Amino acid sequence: MLADFHECGCLALIWQLFPGGVWIDPYVCEELKAKYSLDVQHALAHLQLPYTFTNDYEPQHYAEMQEIKTRRRALKHADISCVIQARLQQATCLSADNAVCKTCQERGIKVSQHGGILEEAVNRNLISKAQARLFFRPFSTSA
Numbered sequence: 838m839l840a841d842f843h844e845c846g847c848l849a850l851i852w853q854l855f856p857g858g859v860w861i862d863p864y865v866c867e868e869l870k871a872k873y874s875l876d877v878q879h880a881l882a883h884l885q886l887p888y889t890f891t892n893d894y895e896p897q898h899y900a901e902m903q904e905i906k907t908r909r910r911a912l913k914h915a916d917i918s919c920v921i922q923a924r925l926q927q928a929t930c931l932s933a934d935n936a937v938c939k940t941c942q943e944r945g946i947k948v949s950q951h952g953g954i955l956e957e958a959v960n961r962n963l964i965s966k967a968q969a970r971l972f973f974r975p976f977s978t979s980a
């Protein structure tokens with residue numbers, strides 16, 4: 838999700854929509870740094886936005902991760918971590934992955950994909966509907 842928003846030049850929308858903080862899997866941060874030279878930690882620190890980069894879990898969390906992995910073998914550790922963190926933080930899970938979204942829905946975890954984020958940005962007058970349609974175009978063709 839972050840890579841998609843970065844590629845279309847609208848990553849700042851996510852930071853604006855979640856000024857109270859975000860959690861990002863450390864592996865995702867490394868992927869963004871390697872692929873896009875995007876240092877998310879530095880960017881968020883520069884914006885003075887709270888963020889959490891952790892993968893320190895209790896044994897019961899690892900058991901839940903294993904249960905999810907058994908049911909959804911294609912999910913990566915970072916995807917499963919996002920589900921777990923969203924539940925632990927009572928937060929919205931942001932994911933473009935349909936399997937992640939379905940897992941969240943099954944567990945009663947709020948989840949949002951590209952369209953939901955753009956719709957919320959329009960509702961908060963951060964972008965216009967026309968801008969949202971332009972941003973959404975690459976997302977709808979890559980899905």
